[in-house]
Amino acid sequence: MSSTDGLSDVIPHKSQIWDVSATGAASLRGQARTGWTRSGLMLALLLASSGCRYGEMYDQPKFKPYKATSFFSDNSSVRPVVEGTVAQSGGVGQEGTSVYLTGRASDKTFVNELPAEAQGKNLSEVLTRGQGRFGIYCAPCHGVDGAGRGPIVLRGFSPPPKLYEPKVVNQPLGYYFDVITNGHGAMYGYGARIHNPADRWAIAAYLRALQLSQNAPAELVPGFPREEREQLQSAGPLSQATTHTDAGHVREVVK
Ligand code: HEC
Numbered sequence: 554m555s556s557t558d559g560l561s562d563v564i565p566h567k568s569q570i571w572d573v574s575a576t577g578a579a580s581l582r583g584q585a586r587t588g589w590t591r592s593g594l595m596l597a598l599l600l601a602s603s604g605c606r607y608g609e610m611y612d613q614p615k616f617k618p619y620k621a622t623s624f625f626s627d628n629s630s631v632r633p634v635v636e637g638t639v640a641q642s643g644g645v646g647q648e649g650t651s652v653y654l655t656g657r658a659s660d661k662t663f664v665n666e667l668p669a670e671a672q673g674k675n676l677s678e679v680l681t682r683g684q685g686r687f688g689i690y691c692a693p694c695h696g697v698d699g700a701g702r703g704p705i706v707l708r709g710f711s712p713p714p715k716l717y718e719p720k721v722v723n724q725p726l727g728y729y730f731d732v733i734t735n736g737h738g739a740m741y742g743y744g745a746r747i748h749n750p751a752d753r754w755a756i757a758a759y760l761r762a763l764q765l766s767q768n769a770p771a772e773l774v775p776g777f778p779r780e781e782r783e784q785l786q787s788a789g790p791l792s793q794a795t796t797h798t799d800a801g802h803v804r805e806v807v808k
Contacts, residue, residue, distance in 0.1 A: 639748055654750055656727030656734070656757075663727030671754030683759025686752050690743055699763045711739040716760055717767035729757035 616622065616630035625632070652658060653668040673679045688697060696703040699716030706712050714721055733753045736742035747753050771782035 652727070653754075656730035658727075663725040663731065665725035665727065667726065667754055667758055671751045671758075673751070673755075676758075679755045680759050680762055682752065683755035683757070684762075686747060686756045687759050687763070690747060691756065694740070699760070699767060713740065715767075717764040722764050722768075726754075726757050726761070729760050730754055733757065 618631070620630045621628055622630045624630070649655075651668075652664055653670045656663055658664050667679070671679070673682070687695075692703055694703045694705045694710060695701055695713055695716055696706075701713040701715050730750075730753055732740070733747065733756055734742055734744040734750075743753070747756070771777055771786060774782075
């Protein structure tokens, strides 16, 4: 601790806080005295600076909530919410026990199909929407291919499981909706960020398409030459190949 550094002088060192020996106690008392001197100074400064006089900043004209006024033509001091305003939390359509908002049936088990409200015009539209949202919100960690090697993970964030691992694939759609909405372990929830529940369902539906794409046998891909198919299969997932070209320390993190 340097004595020229004013701040570190008044902040007790961790070892001193936990030191219950006589010397530790004495040194803590010393710290306390410095602390009091500082608080006294702050108080004096505060009193000196509270010179805002009546009629200036301290006492401004204001409306108490819901007070009537003749100033606005609707006689209300409360102004209407700007059209299109989105509630940050607890907004309309965010709270409730429906399948659409929880991913769960009435017996609390997760459903495995899209609720009617999330079906859109057709499945292809829903999947395209889901793909877009996945790219924005999920790929930074899970990677566009779901292998869990997105840029945030390559910089040290806990690596998530592959989204096409059996343990994830075997989960029902409602479970994905719940993970997206409320988070899971080290992953935080996206309920407040992806505000529209239909978008969260669209991502959940897209996860199924992603899983199929990563586990699909090459025979399912029409017009794909046999030799190329075999080459591709022996090369392993794309993300592994990308990882190997990265710097050594990054490889350490993602192993
Ligand atoms: C900031 C990084 C990050 C982002 C962004 C992220 N996740 Fe995750 N995700 C994780 C991590 C880490 C785990 C593993 C959590 C654990 O087990 O502690 C995880 C786990 C999961 C799981 C598996 C849960 C299980 O049962 O093991 C699913 C499904 C999932 N995420 C989906 C998504 C979707 C969909 C999005 C986009 C809306 C998303 N994640 C965004 C980091 C992230």
